[in-house]
Amino acid sequence: MSAPEISVLPARRDDLAAIMALERAGFPAEEQWSERSWQGELLGERRTVLIARAHHPVGVITLQTTDRSADLHRLVVAEQHRRRGIATALIRAGLLAVSHHGARSVLLEVAYDNEAAIATYQRFGFEQLAARENYYGPGRHALILKFWDLPRWAESQLAAESGDGREELE
Ligand SMILES: CC(C)(COP(=O)(O)OP(=O)(O)OC[C@H]1O[C@@H](n2cnc3c(N)ncnc32)[C@H](O)[C@@H]1OP(=O)(O)O)[C@@H](O)C(=O)NCCC(=O)NCCS
Incomplete structure (x- = not known):
């Protein structure tokens, strides 16, 4: 489902309090990140931190571009706004941004029992690359997911935005 009333824009330093509220909820x-960790994202080099806003922040994503790859570090959407496509909009905007910065693929780690997140990422097109036992502590395993062909995907998104994809749909 689309969420047309939502805007996705770069986070500002003064969004930290709102981001911490999303993180804690x-x-x-x-499993919560500290304020210091989020500050590191907001101030760090080659970070892409985007906020989804309705009238107030309802979701946030952060990624880091390292050479030709990017890592998706964190994604959260406020509970009362879930299942409306907000995470999908944040991932899409985040992937377009890191693609623009030169990344050709995106990696992330997710707890193996986080069904909502795994479903969101897989529905978007991430594929399981590996599993890491006890990654987050005893019994808390992780999956490593990868989005492979970022340049081709980004090109198709931009073509669709500019209307080039219209003929294919007709
Ligand atoms: C994971 C999370 C970010 C998803 O946010 P969201 O805005 O609800 O996701 P979307 O609306 O874009 O969902 C896209 C698709 O993913 C799948 N999906 C999302 N949540 C799901 C759930 N709880 N159960 C099953 N499928 C789910 C669905 O296919 C959904 O499409 P649909 O609603 O049309 O069926 C949100 O649940 C969240 O913030 N969780 C807590 C924080 C977290 O675990 N973050 C990820 C680890 S860093």
Whole structure:
């Protein structure tokens, strides 16, 4: 489902408090990132931090581009706004941004039992690359997911935006 009233824009330093509110509501205490970690994302080099806003922030994503690859570090959407395509809009905008910065693929780690996140990433086109046992602690395994052909995907998105894809749909 689309969320036309949502805008996705780069985060500003003064969004930190709103990001922390999303973080605390979105993850159990033992999995929460600290304010310092988020500050590192907002101030760090080659980071792409984007916020989805309705009237107020309802979701955030952060990625880091390293040479020809990017890592998707974090994604969270406020509970009452889920299943409306907001994470998908954030991932799409994030991937277009890191593609623009030269990344050709995107990697991420996700807890093996985080069904909502795995479904969101797989539906978007991420594929399982590997599994890491006890990655987050005893019994807390991780999956490594990869989005492979970023340049080709980005090209198709931009072509669709500019109307080049219209003939294919007709
Ligand atoms: C994972 C998360 C970001 C998804 O956000 P969202 O805005 O609800 O995702 P979308 O609306 O874009 O979902 C896209 C598709 O993913 C799948 N999906 C998303 N949530 C799902 C769920 N709970 N169960 C099954 N499928 C799900 C669906 O196919 C969905 O499409 P549909 O609603 O048309 O069926 C959100 O659940 C969240 O913030 N979770 C807590 C934080 C977290 O775990 N972050 C990821 C790890 S860093």
